Each structure stands twice: as C-alpha cells, then as structure tokens.
Amino acid sequence: MPRPVPWIPAVLYGAVLAGGLYYAVTGPGFDVRTAGFAALLCALGVLDGRTWRVPVGGVFALRAALLCAVAALDVSGLSRVLFVLVPFLGFFAFGPGVGVALGAGCVVLLAGGFTVWVPGWAVRAEYISDLLMFALGVVLALAMAAVAVREQRARGQLEGTLAEVAQLSAARERNRLAREIHDSLGHHLTAIGIQLEKAEAFAALDPAASAQAVSHARWSANRALDEVRASVRTLGPESESEPVGLSRALAGLVHHLDGGTRRISLDVSGTERRPLLVLYRAAQEGLTNACRHSGATEIGVTVRYDEAGARLCVTDNGGGLGGAEEGFGLTGLRERVRLAEGTVDVSSSERGTVLVVGVPW
Numbered sequence: 001m002p003r004p005v006p007w008i009p010a011v012l013y014g015a016v017l018a019g020g021l022y023y024a025v026t027g028p029g030f031d032v033r034t035a036g037f038a039a040l041l042c043a044l045g046v047l048d049g050r051t052w053r054v055p056v057g058g059v060f061a062l063r064a065a066l067l068c069a070v071a072a073l074d075v076s077g078l079s080r081v082l083f084v085l086v087p088f089l090g091f092f093a094f095g096p097g098v099g100v101a102l103g104a105g106c107v108v109l110l111a112g113g114f115t116v117w118v119p120g121w122a123v124r125a126e127y128i129s130d131l132l133m134f135a136l137g138v139v140l141a142l143a144m145a146a147v148a149v150r151e152q153r154a155r156g157q158l159e160g161t162l163a164e165v166a167q168l169s170a171a172r173e174r175n176r177l178a179r180e181i182h183d184s185l186g187h188h189l190t191a192i193g194i195q196l197e198k199a200e201a202f203a204a205l206d207p208a209a210s211a212q213a214v215s216h217a218r219w220s221a222n223r224a225l226d227e228v229r230a231s232v233r234t235l236g237p238e239s240e241s242e243p244v245g246l247s248r249a250l251a252g253l254v255h256h257l258d259g260g261t262r263r264i265s266l267d268v269s270g271t272e273r274r275p276l277l278v279l280y281r282a283a284q285e286g287l288t289n290a291c292r293h294s295g296a297t298e299i300g301v302t303v304r305y306d307e308a309g310a311r312l313c314v315t316d317n318g319g320g321l322g323g324a325e326e327g328f329g330l331t332g333l334r335e336r337v338r339l340a341e342g343t344v345d346v347s348s349s350e351r352g353t354v355l356v357v358g359v360p361w
Contacts, residue, residue, distance in 0.1 A: 270305025
C-alpha cells in the first residue's frame with residue numbers, strides 16, 4: 001500500500017498551530033480552548049508520525065475525529081484548511097475513487113456549514129473566496145497524492161527489477177563457475193584417471209612408461225589446481241582466464257591424454273589471431289567425453305583458422321555418447337558458444353562421435 005508523503009501533514013499542522021497561537025496572543029488571549037487546540041494538533045502530529053498496528057480505517061477515522069475537534073476549538077478559523085488532508089490521506093488509504101469522493105464531500109460540508117452558521121454567505125465575497133480556495137486546495141492535494149502514488153509504484157517496480165537483475169546476475173555467475181569446474185576440473189580428473197590406469201597397466205611391463213604416466217597425472221593435478229585458483233581469484237569475464245595460445249594449450253591436452261590403448265592426433269592449420277577460450281573448453285569437453293563415455297581408441301582434434309574465425313572438430317571411433325549428449329557439459333558448451341556468437345554441432349552414433357564448433361573472430 002502506498003504511504004502518504006510525511007512532510008505535507010506536518011507542514012500544515014505547524015502552519016495552523018503557529019497561526020492559531022498568533023491569533024490568540026494578539027486577540028482574545030491564550031485560554032483553555034486554545035490550549036486544547038494546540039494539544040490536539042500535537043496529537044495529530046504524533047498520530048501521523050508513527051506506524052500503527054491497527055486497521056487503516058481505524059486510524060483514518062481517529063484522524064478525522066481529531067480534525068473536527070481541532071476545528072471546534074479553533075477560534076481563528078484557520079483550521080478548516082486541515083480538511084484538505086482528509087481526501088489526501090484517503091487517497092493513500094482507500095484509493096483514488098474514495099479520495100475524490102472525500103474531497104467532494106469536504107467541499108459540500110463546508111458549503112453546508114456556511115449555510116447553517118453564516119446567513120447570506122452566498123453573497124459575501126470573503127466566504128465565496130474561502131470556499132473556492134478550499135476547493136482548489138482539495139484538487140491540489142489529490143493531484144499531489146496521485147503523483148506520490150505513481151512515484152512510489154515506479155520506485156517499487158524499479159527496485160523489483162533491480163532485485164531480479166541481481167538474481168539473474170548471481171545465477172549467471174553460478175552457472176559460469178559450474179561450467180568452469182565441469183570443463184576444467186572435470187577434464188583434468190579424467191586425464192588423471194586415464195594416466196593412473198596407464199601407470200598401473202605398465203608398472204611391470206614398462207616401468208619408464210609407468211613413471212611417465214604418473215608424471216602426466218601429477219601435471220594434470222597441478223594444472224587443475226591452478227585453474228581452480230584462477231577461477232576463484234578472477235571471478236570475472238571468461239576472457240581473463242583464456243589460455244595463452246590455443247594451439248599450444250591443445251597440444252598440452254593431447255600430450256597428457258595420449259598413450260596406452262588410445263591414440264590422439266592434433267592437426268592445426270591457419271594463423272591464430274587471438275586465444276579462444278571457448279574452443280579450448282570445447283576441446284576439453286570433446287576429449288573428456290571421448291575418453292570417459294565412448295571407449296574410443298582413435299581421437300582426432302582438428303583446428304582450422306581462416307579470415308572469418310576458427311573451427312574446431314573432435315572426432316572419435318567410440319561407441320557414441322549415449323545419454324552424455326544431454327548432460328551438463330554439452331549444455332554448458334552450447335551456452336558458451338552461443339555467447340561467443342558461434343555454432344555447435346554434435347553427431348553421435350555407434351560408429352563414433354563428431355563435435356564441431358565454429359567461432360568468429
């Protein structure tokens with residue numbers, strides 16, 4: 001529910017109180033009636049200055065009763081201006097329709113009061129002027145209330161939008177970190193598992209090959225730790241953690257996965273213009289799936305650079321991805337490539353899998 005502008009009633013209370021006290025001091029003098037007038041105005045200020053845990057209608061009725069009591073005790077007649085607060089506050093409490101109806105009712109009541117207590121007021125300029133000024137004050141009060149309500153609603157919508165943007169940004173950052181963990185850490189854990197299997201298989205037959213496999217596993221573990229630290233340290237755009245040279249980074253990936261019963265080839269042609277993290281992650285995803293899911297023995301990684309951009313192709317002769325094609329890895333890869341304005345194509349069957357990723361410069 002919109003809240004009234006707090007300073008408007010306070011200003012009116014202060015102005016009427018100052019005017020009434022000045023009139024009392026310079027005219028009939030300060031008496032019990034004037035004291036009651038001042039006390040009730042202070043009570044109105046306290047009522048409007050706090051939030052009460054009572055129904056809105058109850059607070060509004062109490063305020064209206066206090067306004068009538070102030071008007072009855074006011075010998076100066078200035079307090080009638082306070083009745084513009086009735087439609088103003090009613091606008092916030094009950095809506096614009098009730099506010100307008102209360103404003104019209106206050107104007108009618110003032111005219112009726114003049115008719116009852118001031119004979120011939122309709123031909124006296126001062127009373128006609130008072131009625132017109134009061135009606136104008138009601139119109140201005142309703143207009144101010146409408147502006148305040150629109151402003152509060154717009155502020156609420158803006159705050160809601162900002163909160164939604166913050167939530168979306170947080171969700172996007174969580175997804176990015178999840179992709180980083182899956183693509184980098186998941187790949188290196190796969191590589192470590194492969195190298196340790198190789199070391200175990202060659203432990204008795206070829207100690208040198210077994211030791212080399214353990215060294216490769218250690219390298220993958222250190223590399224995974226470095227990438228996790230980099231992700232936590234930067235928490236920034238993906239470009240901040242791009243490898244220096246895609247070709248060199250891919251050569252490292254192939255070197256530490258190749259061997260044993262699995263052969264991995266790398267073919268790069270063209271001129272690399274800048275490092276492309278999205279292709280590096282695509283190669284990680286393709287190699288990880290080929291090693292982990294398909295049981296491939298022959299894997300080929302091809303990179304082509306041209307004037308338009310770069311194209312990566314990872315092929316294998318395994319049994320296909322199965323349900324892995326719908327997993328988090330390829331879903332995250334598609335999102336990465338989409339943000340880079342590239343394309344992804346994955347085809348998988350019992351004869352193997354082909355992953356093709358194209359990214360513009």
